[in-house]
Amino acid sequence: MSEKKSFHMSPEEFRKYGRAVVDWIADYYENIESFPVLSRAEPGQLRASLPSQPPVHGEAFEAILKDVNTLILPGITHWQSPNFFAFFPANASCPAILGELLSAGLGVQGMLWATSPACTELETHVLDWMADMIGLPGKFKSDSAGGGVIQDSASGAALCALLAARERATGYESNRVGCTGRLVVYTSSQTHSSVEKGVKVAGFGSDNLRVIEVDEKFALRPDVLASQIRKDRDAGLIPCFVCATVGTTSSNAIDPVAEIGRLCKQEGLWLHVDAAMSGTAAICPEYRHIHEGLEFADSYCFNPHKWMFTNFDCDCFFVADRAALIKTLSILPEYLKNKATESGAVIDYRDWHIPLGRRFRSLKLWFVIRHYGVEGLRRHVRQHVELAQNFVKWVQADERFELAAPAPLNLVCFRHKAGDAFNQKLVEKLNQSGKLYLTHTLLKNQYIIRFCIAQTYTEERHVREAWRQIQETADALEKS
Numbered sequence: 001m002s003e004k005k006s007f008h009m010s011p012e013e014f015r016k017y018g019r020a021v022v023d024w025i026a027d028y029y030e031n032i033e034s035f036p037v038l039s040r041a042e043p044g045q046l047r048a049s050l051p052s053q054p055p056v057h058g059e060a061f062e063a064i065l066k067d068v069n070t071l072i073l074p075g076i077t078h079w080q081s082p083n084f085f086a087f088f089p090a091n092a093s094c095p096a097i098l099g100e101l102l103s104a105g106l107g108v109q110g111m112l113w114a115t116s117p118a119c120t121e122l123e124t125h126v127l128d129w130m131a132d133m134i135g136l137p138g139k140f141k142s143d144s145a146g147g148g149v150i151q152d153s154a155s156g157a158a159l160c161a162l163l164a165a166r167e168r169a170t171g172y173e174s175n176r177v178g179c180t181g182r183l184v185v186y187t188s189s190q191t192h193s194s195v196e197k198g199v200k201v202a203g204f205g206s207d208n209l210r211v212i213e214v215d216e217k218f219a220l221r222p223d224v225l226a227s228q229i230r231k232d233r234d235a236g237l238i239p240c241f242v243c244a245t246v247g248t249t250s251s252n253a254i255d256p257v258a259e260i261g262r263l264c265k266q267e268g269l270w271l272h273v274d275a276a277m278s279g280t281a282a283i284c285p286e287y288r289h290i291h292e293g294l295e296f297a298d299s300y301c302f303n304p305h306k307w308m309f310t311n312f313d314c315d316c317f318f319v320a321d322r323a324a325l326i327k328t329l330s331i332l333p334e335y336l337k338n339k340a341t342e343s344g345a346v347i348d349y350r351d352w353h354i355p356l357g358r359r360f361r362s363l364k365l366w367f368v369i370r371h372y373g374v375e376g377l378r379r380h381v382r383q384h385v386e387l388a389q390n391f392v393k394w395v396q397a398d399e400r401f402e403l404a405a406p407a408p409l410n411l412v413c414f415r416h417k418a419g420d421a422f423n424q425k426l427v428e429k430l431n432q433s434g435k436l437y438l439t440h441t442l443l444k445n446q447y448i449i450r451f452c453i454a455q456t457y458t459e460e461r462h463v464r465e466a467w468r469q470i471q472e473t474a475d476a477l478e479k480s
């Protein structure tokens with residue numbers, strides 16, 4: 001074959017530009033507070049600045065990186081800003097970013113143990129570490145009947161839990177014959193919408209989703225759950241699945257997992273516990289009580305990509321009976337057969353989630369845990385909770401404001417007493433300022449401001465300044 005020009009980036013160029021990108025990220029983190037937290041881009045702004053056709057001739061890397069600054073950055077909402085207090089965070093850290101880079105560099109696809117043994121074994125090992133770090137019962141570890149797996153998201157984890165529950169409840173028949181339309185799923189009115197989506201995708205049918213009332217603290221009421229289960233049985237339906245939440249998205253409410261769990265055991269329902277953000281708090285022994293009752297759970301998930309300094313995506317999903325999950329999701333076409341799988345001595349994670357292919361996500365989690373150590377993780381999580389608890393006191397000390405829900409950990413829900421329109425304006429003005437970003441929810445039909453402290457680099461000075469901004473903006477609005 002005649003020698004032809006290669007279009008690949010050479011190792012030398014990769015070294016040079018790789019360093020430039022790492023420098024770019026380091027500069028970004030150093031200067032992140034100078035950007036407006038919420039992007040001010042107009043709809044269509046980025047697309048209007050991009051050529052309509054892709055380049056025929058490759059371009060210099062310098063030109064591409066320059067466009068990141070001029071075109072991409074204005075369209076970025078800075079999730080990694082220490083002044084990001086919106087939603088639940090998707091936080092990251094430098095060790096996680098380096099782990100992600102290495103994962104991309106290795107570029108392995110770990111669908112089977114054989115396609116990269118280290119990818120599978122590191123995942124199993126790190127998830128066993130994680131189970132110990134957040135105080136999960138031993139049944140969720142790989143040396144028991146259960147085990148953990150990294151999923152893309154808490155939504156994916158909920159879907160897998162729903163599918164395994166559906167199969168278990170139908171003697172593993174619904175995969176073959178389809179869903180009967182008689183299986184019932186229970187959530188609270190505060191459960192994350194991903195469970196409702198999962199109910200639709202898994203074929204339960206949204207008519208079979210029961211939304212159970214919550215109490216004054218926005219936690220699921222086990223007494224209402226019990227009576228709904230009875231009603232459904234009386235109607236000839238098959239109660240199948242309950243999702244309890246440790247740290248709801250709206251207000252961080254913590255469902256009474258133990259009470260719900262006992263009921264699920266008595267009634268033979270699958271209990272999934274969604275601790276997407278708040279599970280991280282259990283790294284600290286003083287907050288581990290949030291996991292009381294997990295001995296009754298069939299599955300559990302939390303997202304290190306929310307509050308454990310591990311960049312998106314990384315959800316840790318644990319099941320008490322891995323056989324139920326594997327039996328639900330396993331398919332083995334000829335082209336995937338191999339000796340290691342046949343030996344039964346290895347885990348093939350392809351059977352533990354929806355996609356076949358899988359990235360080497362445990363690498364970044366391993367980097368984070370090894371870099372910070374349990375001690376370092378506790379130090380920063382603890383600080384976030386302390387900052388939130390101080391914020392609670394500041395809200396209580398200003399008679400114009402009131403708390404809208406208990407703040408058990410790092411999310412504070414509050415409002416100005418002047419009503420919904422005022423609070424809405426307050427949030428708009430604060431976000432327009434670019435100095436911070438926060439979002440809202442509805443609780444008891446009132447517009448509530450959410451203030452979540454979980455960004456990796458948020459310190460006391462950021463929270464103090466945010467509260468000063470909130471008070472000052474409220475002053476200005478009161479006068480206008």
Ligand SMILES: Cc1ncc(COP(=O)(O)O)c(C=O)c1O
Nearest residue numbers: 088153154155192194249274276
């Ligand atoms: C309690 C809870 N569960 C599930 C999710 C969905 O998370 P993911 O984006 O990982 O699917 C969220 C997202 O914020 C959440 O707050």
